[in-house]
Amino acid sequence: MRRWRWKKEKKMCGGENAAGDNLRITMTGGRTAAAISGGTGIPPAHIVLAKNAPMLYNPREVLTVNENIAILRKWIEESDNIVFFGGAGVSTESGIPDFRSVDGLYSQKYKYPPETIISHSFFEAQPEEFYRFYRDKMLYPDAEPNAAHRKLAEWEKAGKLSAVITQNIDGLHQKAGSRNVLELHGSVLRNYCRRCRRFYGIEAILESEGVPRCDCGGVLKPDVVLYEEGLDQNVLQSAVWHLQHADMLIIGGTSLAVYPAAGLVHYFSGRHLVVINKNAAGSDLGADLLLTDPIGEVFSALQ
Secondary structure (H helix, E strand, O other), rough: OEEEEEEEEEOOOOOOOOOOOOOEEEEHHHHHHEEEOOOOOOOHHHHHOOOOOOOOEEEHHOOHHHHHHHHHHHHHHHHEEEEEEEHHHHHHHHOOOOOOOOOOHHHOOOOHHHHHHHHHHEEEEEOHHHHHHHHHHOOOOOOOOOOOHHHHHHHHHOOEEEEEOOOOOOOHHHHOOOOOOEOOOOOOOEEEEEEOOOEEOOHHHOOOOOOOOOOOOOEEEEEEEEEEEOOOHHHHHHHHHHHHHEEEOOOOOOOOOOOOHHHHHOOOOOOOEEEEEOOOOOOHHHHEEEEOHHHEEEEEEEE
């Protein structure tokens, strides 16, 4: 499928060039779209030209937040096979910090970097230190689903959404009522004994101290994908299938920085690609619609 992306090309037209910025279309890996701010003073989040936008930029055609929501609502109404691809930003409004934001785990100080602690080799070498960090920073048993989780579950129940593909490990999509949730990185709600393979719930970790062990004496390991570990191939294949058959893909709350998970979105070739990210991450995908408002606010506005 041939994909296009708009690029802004400045063209001075005597004095301030707010209305003199031109757009030039180039072939890239993105889709037909534009997210620009050519001298209008409006934040990029609120400047989105939908598919088939005119070649020449006209500030009067800039879409407002309400117009963006109206377009998104219309596309959702027209779709019957939506796939949602989400990351940590989906759960931050439920009180679970993400990794890469200014206040995220990667910005906090520990004896070891978080990406080192939650790696396979560190778990093997220092399981007690791993679990000290894991209990302190990775488990949020009291977190509740927010508007985004609830709306996605509602769409699935209505037959409009076929799958949620998530990089999160908190289980909030299921708690909200979603059933077909593809957990790329596993779940903190599941833990298993490395010796006898018996499964335990999150309580086995919360109610233990040091390194949790099975009744058989084996060490328990969270059923999450640590750094240096591979993703479940069955989950990957299912995610690819749903993306290939979707007529609409909504990407939300993810920096798209973790591979191979982030590379999955390129399997989508349906009608509408929507990106909802506070920092405009993923804008280089050439989304048909880009919103940088908090994802919970966007989904709340779709009521």
